[in-house]
Amino acid sequence: MEKYSQFRDRGSGIAPFFPISSTPAGIYLPVHIFLFLFKLPFFVTVATTYFLFLQWFPLGSLFKKAILWMILGIPGIWWIDLQIDGVKKGSLAKKHEGRIPQPSSIIASSFTSPIDSLYLAAIFDPIFTVSYPHTRQVRRISLLGAILRALSSPQDQPPKSAKLTDLKTLLVENPQRVVVVFPECTTTNGKGILPFSPSLLTTPAQTKIFPISLRYSPPDITTPVPRHYWSFIWNLLSQPTHCIKVRIAEVVYNTSKPTDHATEKKDRYLTNFLDTLGEDSAMTSSTDTLTSLSDQPAEVNPEEKRILDKVGEALARLGRVKRVGLTVKDKAAFVEAWSKKRR
Template sequence: MEKFSQFRDKGSGIAPFLPIPTESAGLQLPFHIFLFVCRVPLLLIFALSYFLVLQWMPIGVLGRKASLWCILGLPGIWWVDLQIDGVKKGSLAKNSASLPQAGSIIASSSASPIDALYLSAIFDPLFVASYPSTRLVQPISLFTALCRAFSRPQLNPPAKAKLVDLKTYLKQNPSRIVAVFPECTTSNGRGILPMSPALLTVPPRTKVFPVSLRYTPPDITTPIPHAYFTFLWNLCSKPTHCIRIRIAEPVYNTSKRTPEPVVAKTSAYATNHFDTFGTDSAASDADTLVGSEELEGPTTNEERAFLDKVAEALARLGRVKRVGLGVKEKIAFLVMWKTSRRRR
């Protein structure tokens, strides 16, 4: 894999886009094949039943969660190791505020389709897709969130996508949690990619919960698009899988933009009209994100600090390092990966 050395982070040497190899089954290969043959049909039947029928029926939140837990349980995802910052084991009931609640944001790591499935089974959030080129997000369904884990990364949202900022979306859905994957694409779980500027539109009093999900064995991550069979084999051929979930203390957006105040006019002769031209609309222009390219990425130290807080929390929770490789580098990596596969 030395030919992909240019896609290793210069500081840490981590290659976040290379697929994690599966351990050889050895003498247990017949048993793994048996599990795969038995589980895949059942998993497909349950998944299709939920996404085609059950999710549209009035089964309530508990019914949806129970259905999703059945989907998670079929491939052997039984053991869930959950830890929350600042909460001792056995005292979760007394510290319910440490968990994401209605009106808050989940900023989750992105490595596998299981990420969205697990978050939906626990918190029943609304999902949004983020992009590295805009502060706006695209509301999506759970099924679309699963499909995005298998799809190619995108620098820009689709042309006909309905976009909204997180502040507005929270106002439209005050009784729901909103889940966003700020890395904008999947990795192999060995590093945290740069954050999307979409988080900068979160209101200052809204709780943002960094959530890290890691898997054992780690080969059910999907950094390579369209690897459906490989994912199914790694997921369904092994007896059990473990999910390690870590939830950090909430982070608040302290980077609220404050435009410079307008200089008071003392008289028509003492003040030049051109000195204050356009300042009356500065506040509204700062809040208008659509079509404003200069406001897409972080432009102030406060905005960079807020994104760094979320990224550092995800890296600490996952016991990994931050990398400087993002969506643009992954697109270039996939081009080289596809070319190398063709030559074999």
């Protein structure tokens, strides 16, 4: 693993992109094979039927949630360890209704496995979004898209054909829905929290942001390396049971005042253009300036950074992990190096 030392966080030594190996089955390997072969037909049948047909019918949220719980139950994901900041177990229904996400609120979730989206859909029936490191806008996706996203390669920029929006617009258009944001932009193995996308900064000031950490036991159903479909299915179905540890932090509000980035970028462009005026390469320089501006991370002011840090620190505390400095670009470089090793 020394050759991958550049993909460890310099401060903590944490490696958030390495896959987590399963515990060797040993003499229980025949049992694991039996469980896998027994569960696979049921899992494939129910999941395929739902995502190809039933999700398109007006069956109602309750019926759809029941099917999603069936999909979770077949692999043995039936033990949910739920803890909420400031709430004693058993007292939530009495006087703490505002401690869990409600319609017109935002969930800022950790991102480690396809099960993240499946669980959140079974509980909250939310709208799922994709965030990117260099823009405050998000792309709306379906539940299946969110599941596949956890098994896909990291994307530093949105596709050219992607239809982007922002969280404020989504909330206005869907006042009866919860919106899920994965601010880390790509999956990890759950051992660290990556730097956040600025997409959360488009949340209206009065809207509640709920940091939610999802952790798994055993943790081998996390998918930090993309396209490992078969190993994920094997780890999911060959175990007798899985536990989800759900931690919900106290509400965070976006109290920051946004910077006028359009004016700022325009002023920077004009300054660079005037500096190069009269040179033979003026046209080329101005074009390069525009390109470089579009490639830079979306800038945030100190107050906005404080809001993102508050949500990031909440997720790190809930998951009992540390925040790391590795980015989506580092993840892409790791995936490329890891793929070469496997070949």
